[in-house]
Amino acid sequence: MCFEKLYGVDTSEAKEMYNSVYDVMKAMLKEYTVIFKGPNTQSSQSNPPSSTAARDTFASELAEDSNVEFERMDRSYKEMVNEIRVTDPKDELDIYLKAEVENPKTLPGMEWDVLSWWRLNSQKYPVLSEIARDVLAMQVSYVASESAFSTSGRLLEPSRSCLTHYMTQKSKPNPNRHFLRFLNPPPVKMSHLDDLPSTPGKYKTDKVPPYGILHHHRYLRLSKLTLWASLFLALFLFYLVLSPPPSPSRRNLNDSSSISAAKYGGSHWEKQVRKSARPRSHGGLTVLVTGASGFVGTHVSIALRRRGDGVLGLDNFNRYYDPKLKRARQGLLERSGVFVVEGDINDAVLLRKLFDVVLFTHVMHLAAQAGVRYAMQNPGSYVNSNIAGFVNLLEVSKSANPQPAIVWASSSSVYGLNSKVPFSEKDRTDQPASLYAATKKAGEGIAHTYNHIYGLSLTGLRFFTVYGPWGRPDMAYFFFTKDILKGKTITVFESPDKGSVARDFTYIDDIVKGCLGALDTAEKSTGSGGKKKGPAMFRIYNLGNTSPVPVTKLVTILEKLLKMKTKKKIMPLPRNGDVEFTHANITLAQAELGYKPAVDLETGLKKFVKWYMGFYTGSKKKSSW
Numbered sequence: 001m002c003f004e005k006l007y008g009v010d011t012s013e014a015k016e017m018y019n020s021v022y023d024v025m026k027a028m029l030k031e032y033t034v035i036f037k038g039p040n041t042q043s044s045q046s047n048p049p050s051s052t053a054a055r056d057t058f059a060s061e062l063a064e065d066s067n068v069e070f071e072r073m074d075r076s077y078k079e080m081v082n083e084i085r086v087t088d089p090k091d092e093l094d095i096y097l098k099a100e101v102e103n104p105k106t107l108p109g110m111e112w113d114v115l116s117w118w119r120l121n122s123q124k125y126p127v128l129s130e131i132a133r134d135v136l137a138m139q140v141s142y143v144a145s146e147s148a149f150s151t152s153g154r155l156l157e158p159s160r161s162c163l164t165h166y167m168t169q170k171s172k173p174n175p176n177r178h179f180l181r182f183l184n185p186p187p188v189k190m191s192h193l194d195d196l197p198s199t200p201g202k203y204k205t206d207k208v209p210p211y212g213i214l215h216h217h218r219y220l221r222l223s224k225l226t227l228w229a230s231l232f233l234a235l236f237l238f239y240l241v242l243s244p245p246p247s248p249s250r251r252n253l254n255d256s257s258s259i260s261a262a263k264y265g266g267s268h269w270e271k272q273v274r275k276s277a278r279p280r281s282h283g284g285l286t287v288l289v290t291g292a293s294g295f296v297g298t299h300v301s302i303a304l305r306r307r308g309d310g311v312l313g314l315d316n317f318n319r320y321y322d323p324k325l326k327r328a329r330q331g332l333l334e335r336s337g338v339f340v341v342e343g344d345i346n347d348a349v350l351l352r353k354l355f356d357v358v359l360f361t362h363v364m365h366l367a368a369q370a371g372v373r374y375a376m377q378n379p380g381s382y383v384n385s386n387i388a389g390f391v392n393l394l395e396v397s398k399s400a401n402p403q404p405a406i407v408w409a410s411s412s413s414v415y416g417l418n419s420k421v422p423f424s425e426k427d428r429t430d431q432p433a434s435l436y437a438a439t440k441k442a443g444e445g446i447a448h449t450y451n452h453i454y455g456l457s458l459t460g461l462r463f464f465t466v467y468g469p470w471g472r473p474d475m476a477y478f479f480f481t482k483d484i485l486k487g488k489t490i491t492v493f494e495s496p497d498k499g500s501v502a503r504d505f506t507y508i509d510d511i512v513k514g515c516l517g518a519l520d521t522a523e524k525s526t527g528s529g530g531k532k533k534g535p536a537m538f539r540i541y542n543l544g545n546t547s548p549v550p551v552t553k554l555v556t557i558l559e560k561l562l563k564m565k566t567k568k569k570i571m572p573l574p575r576n577g578d579v580e581f582t583h584a585n586i587t588l589a590q591a592e593l594g595y596k597p598a599v600d601l602e603t604g605l606k607k608f609v610k611w612y613m614g615f616y617t618g619s620k621k622k623s624s625w
């Protein structure tokens with residue numbers, strides 16, 4: 001009914017919304033039925049709290065605390081509920097939905113509240129009323145911020161969630177409650193009760209009308225419509241609070257992570273994990289590569305495997321860009337003997353499981369939300385992957401025994417508005433120009449903390465615009481190629497003084513060498529079992545090419561390689577996080593990692609174009625992979 005009001009009678013939107021809420025309610029009902037009635041298999045062994053027992057406790061609590069005429073109330077409403085007594089909990093929802101809409105206009109002048117109605121109807125709808133009690137009794141402060149869930153200011157108002165002070169007393173956090181078990185929030189004062197006197201006892205319970213009277217009248221005044229809306233609202237909150245950590249505001253990005261749990265476990269899976277992680281050469285490393293089906297992850301994993309190291313991949317296959325490309329990379333990895341676990345770095349259970357099954361000597365952490373400009377569209381995904389995910393990985397790594405040495409991908413973007421060239425590791429990095437850069441910089445700070453407190457060996461690599469075969473479709477060289485081939489106009493940015501924007505484009509093979517150099521020179525972590533035993537290595541290196549190339553030149557090279565002219569639209573560099581130029585000073589990486597970039601942009605793009613034509617157009621000239 002409320003969806004019909006919102007979307008129109010008989011519209012597909014209304015039906016879709018109704019069905020989705022209905023499905024959620026059914027699922028919750030099922031869950032609660034198991035909790036309050038006990039799963040079939042256990043019912044004879046244990047004594048799970050039945051809905052009747054729960055109801056009785058609830059009723060006796062009421063009788064005890066509030067001087068209500070409980071017996072009288074009990075008699076009257078038992079008479080009422082006997083009219084429709086639901087025997088099978090799974091029918092409760094249908095019966096509730098079919099019930100008459102009650103008239104909200106009767107007995108004006110008395111406030112109603114949802115919880116009272118549900119309490120009153122707890123015999124009629126035993127399981128639904130348990131859900132209502134858990135969900136609707138949630139105090140405002142049980143959610144991080146009520147406003148966070150609201151698109152139009154305050155969400156919980158007296159008319160929407162009218163919890164009397166009596167109810168707030170009754171709805172104290174109870175760790176045994178199903179809902180609160182998930183939440184376990186600190187009990188803070190409800191914001192909409194702020195006008196309650198702060199002196200305890202000023203509100204006397206005897207000022208509350210006797211429960212029996214209230215109770216007797218309230219159900220008559222309750223609008224089914226409002227009830228339904230309240231329940232939906234509460235369900236919405238319930239979902240938000242219980243859903244996996246958010247997430248990229250774009251739902252599809254996390255689709256794969258939310259189903260990851262179903263994709264691991266079992267003896268066959270463990271066998272694959274062990275086999276993949278087992279080094280083939282004597283003294284080989286045992287490396288967990290996160291983001292293994294990403295661009296750099298694929299190349300690094302294959303290079304490690306080829307030289308005899310054990311490699312286990314981890315990737316959530318999100319949809320930031322075409323997952324088919326990631327699956328194709330996974331195919332390559334499998335052919336090289338690298339098994340990729342489908343899962344998210346935010347999944348601590350999975351990570352712990354992986355560390356239980358394999359004693360990783362190293363982690364090559366490449367899973368991240370990449371891309372500078374996309375951060376304005378979906379900031380949450382950067383926080384989720386580059387900060388929360390990284391912390392999760394560090395947490396699990398610091399507790400592992402032995403602790404692995406970790407090498408992870410930072411970015412040239414941390415230099416932000418730094419104008420001193422070439423960029424040296426000693427230069428300031430406190431002026432990020434994008435949220436992406438800020439999360440990468442935060443990652444460096446977080447890594448330092450874990451090094452300092454737990455003795456984790458950590459090496460950060462600041463990559464400079466990495467390109468090459470199997471690259472990322474969101475990067476300029478990649479989509480320029482695609483657009484040039486399609487005869488589309490491409491947009492080339494220029495700096496505010498009409499100068500060229502330039503990048504220190506770095507070929508993938510050079511980056512791979514830098515990654516392997518970092519892994520090979522990383523000292524062991526010093527901690528064990530989450531405790532630091534001594535100072536551990538902490539390093540940051542630039543991995544660039546040391547020869548910035550203007551984007552206009554990149555376009556000219558691509559035109560030459562593709563043998564096509566393109567239409568260019570020159571635009572001022574938008575204020576979306578892009579910086580005017582990057583240029584790496586690689587002295588440190590050269591000295592300590594033996595890093596020596598060897599591929600110039602034209603040579604690298606030639607290899608990329610060859611791969612691109614083979615992969616996307618089926619050209620016979622396929623690359624070596």
Ligand SMILES: O=C(O)[C@H]1O[C@H](OP(=O)(O)OP(=O)(O)OC[C@H]2O[C@@H](n3ccc(=O)[nH]c3=O)[C@H](O)[C@@H]2O)[C@H](O)[C@@H](O)[C@@H]1O
Nearest residue numbers: 370371411412413463464465475476491492493501551578
């Ligand atoms: O080195 C880095 O730190 C970063 O390199 C790239 O970021 P970016 O250098 O911005 O790479 P592209 O998005 O491929 O852009 C390359 C150049 O093309 C320019 N561009 C981009 C898009 C466009 O339509 N037109 C255009 O002229 C950009 O302004 C930039 O100068 C990656 O996307 C980041 O993930 C990485 O961390």
